[in-house]
Amino acid sequence: MLLDASHLWKVYGEGDARVEALRDVCLSVEAGEFVAIMGPSGSGKSTLMNLLGCLDKPTRGTYRVEGEDVSRLSATDLAHRRNRTLGFVFQAFNLLPRTSALANVQLPMLYAGVPSKELERRARAALERVGLGDRLSHLPSELSGGQQQRVAIARAIVNRPKVILADEPTGNLDSKTSAQILELFQQLRDEGLTILYVTHEPDVAEYASRLVVVKDGRIAQDGPQTPKQAGPGVAA
Amino acid sequence: MNTWRTLAVALQALTRNLTRSLLTVLGVIIGVAAVIAMVSLGEGAKAKVAKTFESMGTDMLTVFSGSSFAGGARGGAGSQPTLTWDDLGAIRAMENVSMAAPQLSSQGQLVSPTANWNSRVTGTTPEWFHIRNWSLASGRFFEAADEAGGRAVAVLGKTVSDALFGEGVDPVGQTVRVNRVPFQVVGLLASKGSSAFGMDNDDVIVVPATTFNRRISGGLSKYLQGVIVVQASSGQTDAVRADLSALLRTRHKLRDDAEDDFAVRDLADIAQAQQQSAQTITSLLAGVALVSLIVGGIGIMNIMLVSVTERTREIGLRMSVGATPSNVLMQFLLEAMTLSVLGGLIGIALGLGAGQVMAMKFGFPVAVRPDVVVLAVVVSAAVGIGFGLYPARKASLLEPIAALRYE
Numbered sequence: 345m346l347l348d349a350s351h352l353w354k355v356y357g358e359g360d361a362r363v364e365a366l367r368d369v370c371l372s373v374e375a376g377e378f379v380a381i382m383g384p385s386g387s388g389k390s391t392l393m394n395l396l397g398c399l400d401k402p403t404r405g406t407y408r409v410e411g412e413d414v415s416r417l418s419a420t421d422l423a424h425r426r427n428r429t430l431g432f433v434f435q436a437f438n439l440l441p442r443t444s445a446l447a448n449v450q451l452p453m454l455y456a457g458v459p460s461k462e463l464e465r466r467a468r469a470a471l472e473r474v475g476l477g478d479r480l481s482h483l484p485s486e487l488s489g490g491q492q493q494r495v496a497i498a499r500a501i502v503n504r505p506k507v508i509l510a511d512e513p514t515g516n517l518d519s520k521t522s523a524q525i526l527e528l529f530q531q532l533r534d535e536g537l538t539i540l541y542v543t544h545e546p547d548v549a550e551y552a553s554r555l556v557v558v559k560d561g562r563i564a565q566d567g568p569q570t571p572k573q574a575g576p577g578v579a580a
Numbered sequence: 581m582n583t584w585r586t587l588a589v590a591l592q593a594l595t596r597n598l599t600r601s602l603l604t605v606l607g608v609i610i611g612v613a614a615v616i617a618m619v620s621l622g623e624g625a626k627a628k629v630a631k632t633f634e635s636m637g638t639d640m641l642t643v644f645s646g647s648s649f650a651g652g653a654r655g656g657a658g659s660q661p662t663l664t665w666d667d668l669g670a671i672r673a674m675e676n677v678s679m680a681a682p683q684l685s686s687q688g689q690l691v692s693p694t695a696n697w698n699s700r701v702t703g704t705t706p707e708w709f710h711i712r713n714w715s716l717a718s719g720r721f722f723e724a725a726d727e728a729g730g731r732a733v734a735v736l737g738k739t740v741s742d743a744l745f746g747e748g749v750d751p752v753g754q755t756v757r758v759n760r761v762p763f764q765v766v767g768l769l770a771s772k773g774s775s776a777f778g779m780d781n782d783d784v785i786v787v788p789a790t791t792f793n794r795r796i797s798g799g800l801s802k803y804l805q806g807v808i809v810v811q812a813s814s815g816q817t818d819a820v821r822a823d824l825s826a827l828l829r830t831r832h833k834l835r836d837d838a839e840d841d842f843a844v845r846d847l848a849d850i851a852q853a854q855q856q857s858a859q860t861i862t863s864l865l866a867g868v869a870l871v872s873l874i875v876g877g878i879g880i881m882n883i884m885l886v887s888v889t890e891r892t893r894e895i896g897l898r899m900s901v902g903a904t905p906s907n908v909l910m911q912f913l914l915e916a917m918t919l920s921v922l923g924g925l926i927g928i929a930l931g932l933g934a935g936q937v938m939a940m941k942f943g944f945p946v947a948v949r950p951d952v953v954v955l956a957v958v959v960s961a962a963v964g965i966g967f968g969l970y971p972a973r974k975a976s977l978l979e980p981i982a983a984l985r986y987e
Contacts, residue, residue, distance in 0.1 A: 400981045420905060423899060423904040424902065426901065434897075438900075452902055455903050
């Protein structure tokens with residue numbers, strides 16, 4: 345089992361201000377799965393995503409990544425875990441401003457100790473993989489939203505992680521560009537990556553092969569679905 | 581992540597905000613430049629004081645006769661002549677003594693064909709001009725032959741010449757009467773201005789010692805009516821001073837429990853006092869400059885704090901892609917240090933330049949203290965670490981998820 349969360353609780357605040365963001369959530373993900381986590385805002389889906397991404401620690405419960413219990417790891421060990429096993433894609437892209445696409449993509453490798461001579465080659469390969477081989481030296485401000493998200497995806501895959509975690513990856517994009525991004529995810533899944541993404545839009549969730557619905561901090565529905573196929577003529 | 585790579589990341593972050601980085605650095609530049617320039621200036625002043633004393637002769641010693649003792653009242657130095665012409669000869673033969681000359685003094689009324697003037701008449705030997713660092717404006721010094729022959733020749737100081745023969749007139753070849761004895765003027769001394777004690781060095785007329793004894797102030801044949809000035813070899817003043825005492829005590833046959841019947845003085849004490857006051861000024865200037873360096877450091881801390889707040893999302897992102905808390909700490913620390921060291925280096929260049937310009941303006945010799953330059957670099961790096969640590973630590977303690985969500 346690649347990711348294995350059992351009986352996760354996440355509680356914020358105390359007394360009257362106590363909020364149970366997650367209540368007794370169990371979720372297992374096998375390698376190669378393509379999972380959409382859907383739910384209305386405030387349902388706890390982002391909290392779940394942060395826990396799965398080792399960005400946050402659960403209040404209770406255990407979470408194993410590749411069999412290792414990470415719910416009690418130190419901040420430094422969690423950072424190593426994020427660096428090597430996980431790749432993140434954010435709604436707001438979160439690229440470094442005034443920094444070229446190539447340098448942005450190199451960022452995770454800097455923290456992984458990749459040799460200097462390999463940095464550029466691998467970053468270039470990752471950008472070519474997402475279809476931006478001709479935009480290497482462009483700054484984020486010179487790229488469209490869809491292109492920026494592709495740079496972010498290149499950054500997420502450049503360290504060869506096992507899992508891509510995407511938090512509302514299409515939230516800032518129009519529907520056509522969104523479709524392109526989701527089809528890129530499908531291709532990456534076909535190449536062996538495991539992908540989880542959070543969305544609140546049902547038509548975005550349709551691209552995944554497994555749908556998890558979160559409501560009021562609990563998993564309300566979890567099952568396989570037939571994914572929507574990539575349309576013809578879509579660049580990847 | 582190794583340090584070089586962290587440094588590269590820090591430099592990248594700094595160049596992304598170039599204008600702000602340069603303005604931040606400005607505080608340190610001014611601080612370091614001020615320290616270097618002020619210390620250079622102070623050192624220059626010190627060197628100038630030292631040079632001034634050199635022109636008076638720091639290696640010069642003066643030997644006075646003893647004091648008289650009559651009816652319970654002691655006279656001043658030289659009131660009892662105890663130094664003999666033979667003492668002078670013995671001193672001249674001493675090791676580490678390069679020159680020695682008698683210096684006989686009396687006041688005299690000087691008369692030229694057109695004017696008269698009262699001045700100090702000095703009787704001496706030719707060595708005296710060298711010991712006292714005189715140079716000529718015109719003519720010549722009198723020579724050993726003049727001295728041996730007791731010739732009536734005189735060398736005038738500028739003040740005396742101006743008073744007797746008029747401003748700017750060359751007196752060489754003219755005759756001046758000293759206490760009604762005619763002397764031929766053979767030389768005019770270059771002006772030395774006033775002494776450190778406010779006396780006019782140029783108000784002087786110098787004649788051979790033998791002539792002085794015979795024609796101006798009839799002295800005792802054995803005793804020398806004045807002082808002996810001694811030029812020690814460079815840096816040997818203290819040794820010569822001790823040797824002089826021993827020599828004169830032996831020559832004067834003083835018992836072990838008897839007081840000296842002579843006195844030896846040098847300029848080292850005065851020179852030291854002057855150097856010390858210059859040192860105090862240097863320290864004061866450096867202290868003020870150091871304060872401005874600290875102000876520059878606070879400027880760095882301020883900007884780094886703003887930077888941490890402003891770049892919270894960037895920090896969150898770095899953490900999400902694998903930066904550990906210590907990676908983040910090092911990055912911000914290196915950013916602060918880069919700013920301060922860069923400021924330090926530019927400040928050194930600027931400070932040295934400013935020191936150079938001020939030295940020229942004030943006529944000081946340029947004096948750069950390498951230790952101060954090294955200190956400035958160390959202090960500016962320390963400022964970077966000291967004032968960068970708090971913002972850097974603040975950044976490293978951010979929760980990745982809170983940082984990512986920061987608006």
